[in-house]
Amino acid sequence: MDAIIQTEKLSHIYSAGTPFEHAALEEVDFAACRGEYLGIIGRTGSGKSTLIQHLNGLLKPTSGRVLFEGKDIWETKERTRQTRFQVGLVFQYPEYQLFEETVYKDIAFGPRNMKLDEHEVDRRVRDAAAFVGLPDAVLEKSPFELSGGQKRRVAIAGVIAMEPAVLILDEPTAGLDPVGVESILGNIRDYHRAKNATIILVSHSMEEVARSVDRLVVVSKGHIPFTGTPREVFAHGDELEAMGLGVPQVTRVFHRLRAMGVDIDPSVYTIGQARAAVRDYLARKGAV
């Protein structure tokens, strides 16, 4: 598969040359393929946010390169700015960036910066609002009178409205109630299917990413120790635990069964897979 965005030996050092110097990323090679739904997972402080802020040129690499569609995004100033429209980034707690008088105007901020005509801006604002499940009536309200969950949706719509080829979301469900979490994850999946966009979902919750993504990238202490399908990654259960990342609960149960000497495939991560694995085991046992 061809990579739409990738990094080559990307390193980033914060506050270089002061006593607070801190290497947040060290020689990271990362790639996301066109149209894939990718999960980035790692515990707090592992460098996830630092990594994704390089992907749309908000942070400049201390060393190494970032390539979008094969070209260095830092080649020219114009290229860096264009990359920002192609690679949409929704920050953690994005509701704190709302500033316009109405929800409509706030969502339109990105498209207007792209210098689109009013007709196209209008279409995109309405499309984006629909994707995140905001009713039309909300568009004329002030963003500051909405609930926390709705503000979050407005902020996500503000990035979706730019219709980026790559959509990156930094912990989009942090601090929401379970219903809100499900609903936002559902919106993101719908967007992925409808636009065939590349999605990068950052999270520290295994349960959350495991259900959505095609491929997982594990970040730990500024490195990427594993990548692969959720199944492949969860096979490293013990190492993940050592990095402070829980594997999904069913996976943990199966790892324990395995450790107790039960001959069962431990790389399951959904209830459906677990049921199949148990059936398979029982069938084999019955045959003996």
Next chain:
Amino acid sequence: MALKDITLGQYFPGNTVIHRLDPRTKLLFTVLYIVALFSAKGGVAYAVLFAVLCASIAVSRIHPRNILRGMKPILFIIVLTAVLNIFYTPGDPIWQWKFLKITVEGLWAAFFMVLRISFLITCTFLLTYTTSPIMLTDGLERLLGPLKKLRVPVHELSMMMSIALRFIPTLIEETDKIMSAQKARGADFDTGNLFQKAKALVPLLVPLFISAFRRADELATAMECRCYHGGEGRTRLRQLRFQGSDIAALILGTALVALVLIFRALGI
């Protein structure tokens, strides 16, 4: 320059003699140093002041690079004063072009003025680099304590100051974050004329103010929940006590002023 590289008022934790001095001592010493600096006239006095500064930097283990970095924002002021002094001091001209002339006196005046400003800035930086904001305001409150008798709200002022200092890094971090978020939506803070630049600040300032008010509100609630009701009858976790090193430092500071005054009288 990224916002977070601004070092003004920043504290570099450490455990040197200078870090451990009582904040009151450091404040008083800084005042004495500034008095000495403004009384200094000749080269010898400046040399002594320079030596004291270098010794303090060496003892505090603050990297000179950090001092230089802090100077950057005020470089303009230094250059401007130097230029004004060079061209506007009357005396023997050594170079003249139309109404512009450079005099020997002007060069000397500029030289000493640059030294004076740099020393002043460096010594105040050294104070804030080696003293945590909390200690600094504690010290200030204690030093200004007698003014309470004149009904000056010393406690309230110092509480406001420590809260302000405490929130400077937070607000800088927040500004950085909001700027990044708006840049991700194509906001452009760098190009355009003055009017466009001012307009580009709206997406930054509105969220920043909202979050500052929210934080102020939350902080006030949190303080009230912990029964804060002003300075009346409030005791401290950390009691400030003068120690041997503090007395030594203050004697040194007084001696410095005396020495500079003697040099001044001798004209060197």
